[in-house]
Amino acid sequence: MTTDTAPQMQGTTVVQEEPGSDRWVLNFGPQHPATHTTLRLVMELDGERVISCTPHIGYLHSGFEKLGEHLNYNQYVVVTDRMNYISPMANNIAWHHACEKLFGIDLTPRCKVLRTIIAELARIQDHLLNVGTAGLDLGGFTAFLFGFNERETVNDLFEEICGHRFTTSYTRVGGLSQDMPDVWPAHVKDFLKAIPKVLGEIESLLTRNRIFIERTKGVGYLSHDDAIDWGWTGPLARASGVRRDLRKDEPYLCYADNWDGKGASGVDFKVPVATGGDVLARYLVRLEEIRQSAEIVEQLIDNVPAGPIDVLPGEKQTLPDKNAVYTSIEGLIHHFETIMTNRGFEPPVGEAYGATEAPNGELGFYLISDGGNTPYRARCRPPSFICYQAFSDLLVGHQVSDAVAILGSLNIIAAELDR
């Protein structure tokens, strides 16, 4: 960068720090533990009160959407792991949900159940971290540790089912990379038993803690109408009183009725909505969502239907069974037909938008296909990016220390923000 410009300061009003005046400019981030990831804020302050705030993003921009045009529908799932790395499973599911909409694939019942369980575990994983950091950002370390401890168990469960703790890449077009081990449901049930205990611990430390309430109640308020106007979705919007959950409004997987083709009803759960619209309400909504997610998993974990996890490979859209690859010539041919770059996928020419209710909100992928092996355009609708633009509105008028509380409550993941 040339020295004569200071481009990172564009769009901000730089005030002259006059002697005796309390107005000054504070640069916050990009390397700061309380920003969780690489974010930068330029705040204009009057004493400790924020007068204006300009978020600068893009430090982690990695061209994920450009990469999506050069990787095929199965390869790109690896990139989605790296978007919202707090809940990578949710991203895997969202990506292939959109792909299957493009291909017109209806999944097998076993795959739907496994994906639903995984999606809810990912939500628990995300929210356990977030309710913990709600305390951590305000100086209470203990609640964070309780949450993080159980979060490790979810990582163990993911490792058991797909071999990876963090970058899971579990889904495939029309199925999953592998079936669950037989002991897995028992381990999930053990984890479910531990959830009420950890939630109780977090609640007893925070929910009625006077310091926590005074730091969060009324802080970072956004009204119902503004939340819709800013494009908010997910727990953030629900904390502002917006009744919207894609699992109920546009049901997919096991949230929809008749998911197994035999008339099974969708899973039974409630969507928590708060009217506070502040940091406390977001914390409470997430806490309740953990309970509801645990209930969904409980309904499904004993009733995983038998059968294949992949849809039948007749259309050459899903990878063949590994046994077939090693033991039959048809399987081997099919395997190469699917993975070779000059063969591969043959999706219809057209466009599709598929969205799932990820822990942060509506995570959608808008795919355009020209019939080739890779998408023509792989647009991601990132919930973090769209929620974060309201941040300066939330912060103005509050104190500097509230910036951290609000930032934590939005659960901004910079890797998803910048992609």
Place this chain on the structure above:
Amino acid sequence: MNANSIVDILTAKFRDIDFAASPLMPREDQADEQTCVRVPADRLIEVMSFLREDERCSFEQLCDLSGVDYLNFPKARDRFAVVYALLSLSLGHRIWVKCFVNDPDPTVPSVTSIWRGADWMEREAFDLMGITFTGHPDLRRILTWDGFKAHPLRKDYPLRGRGEREDYPVLTTESA
């Protein structure tokens, strides 16, 4: 209300615009689900305001905004498209609005006055796709740095870049 009746409402209101309504995915089982209409850039604000305000449409939320470069797309007539995904929370329906623009100066009016959430999404489309949004309050690059010249999501921009990383000016003690 399904998307077809929204198209009917639109056609009745704006008789002079050819909306060319079509499903996003031309397949029978999904034909009704995701409908897309075309709107010319000079009528965009008018149509979008109507879609937001009319109580039969009431699209309160701009769910997504993305720029698309149709440079190598088979049978594409226009180069760029701005795709608006609108969502009505009260009525529970969606519609996709496409606005096609072309070189040398792809320009679309900004919808930030209708939905505030369009702010950063338009900045992103400006940054990565090089589409200008007139009337945007603060149209700066958002994901790449301010000195960056290209628009990386365009189809004529190579995957590995044009050497910006290698040619990045280095700040030395002497020059500072």
